[in-house]
């Protein structure tokens with residue numbers, strides 16, 4: 001890689017990073033965004049958690065968004081667990097860091113790192129009853145976050161259902177598990193949260209306005225995953241630009257910009273065409289590495305075709321970015337046929353890394369090259385707005 005990315009003096013022509021989130025927020029206030037990530041909401045939620053209060057954590061501001069009632073796990077008293085259980089027809093989740101899950105011997109069922117990661121339920125062995133009562137569950141939760149407790153103290157059965165959060169939290173995966181743990185940490189509490197899904201009285205899952213009404217009725221702060229991302233992003237940066245080089249290709253002229261993840265050391269590449277900083281509707285492809293397709297041009301998946309056509313489309317438009325996410329330690333090398341050829345867009349949302357790279361390049365308004373349009377939650381926390389999807393042609 002070193003030979004490709006020699007510095008060539010072109011760096012001064014590269015777009016500068018968006019100065020601050022404040023600048024992005026100013027754009028939003030001019031009506032560019034339907035929903036604005038709200039750092040103030042995240043701060044209010046953190047303050048409530050710090051005081052042992054409940055918070056409603058929504059996946060987004062969308063009408064179809066679900067949400068959880070949560071509190072910092074260290075404040076999960078029997079009375080608080082009773083509130084959580086009553087709200088969700090009984091099921092109480094415990095969001096734990098990856099490190100704590102490992103200590104407790106809890107492995108997630110899901111193989112796919114992008115999915116949420118429930119583990120086996122747990123119960124503190126020394127509780128006298130079945131483990132089902134609010135008191136028993138509160139004791140199990142307190143045990144699970146007590147550093148002096150080890151895996152042998154727990155049975156892997158019971159009524160407390162842990163969820164594993166990714167090591168880098170909501171900046172790695174824009175999910176509620178990660179947001180809950182991050183918010184507890186940001187509140188100065190132990191990085192763990194007890195939560196339950198917000199339900200309507202008729203037993204259906206509450207969405208959108210129903211969530212907002214629930215929060216309002218009970219006086220709970222309402223916070224979204226994007227709000228939590230915005231708060232973290234104010235003080236943290238998970239990717240850094242390490243090098244750049246001119247890259248003339250069969251498709252056209254690009255500047256290859258190398259990025260490094262500060263926590264994992266993984267390297268990724270952005271191929272930038274034209275002036276993209278601050279532009280409207282910049283054409284973007286987020287491509288997940290597929291060695292079989294990208295390097296050997298396997299026809300068992302559409303990766304090679306998608307990548308080549310994306311480069312063509314961006315070069316033809318004279319402006320755009322291909323973010324090439326290297327698999328690194330996030331999964332096996334993709335050589336065999338795989339169903340989700342278009343995983344890049346999903347990765348941008350769920351790993352957050354692709355979104356940070358785009359934000360670092362100064363992008364704010366993007367059209368995504370993808371044959372699988374989908375709702376991408378949490379991106380507004382990175383100051384990014386998806387204005388449309390562009391199919392990748394044959």
Ligand SMILES: [Zn+2]
Nearest residue numbers: 290293301303
């Ligand atoms: Zn492939």
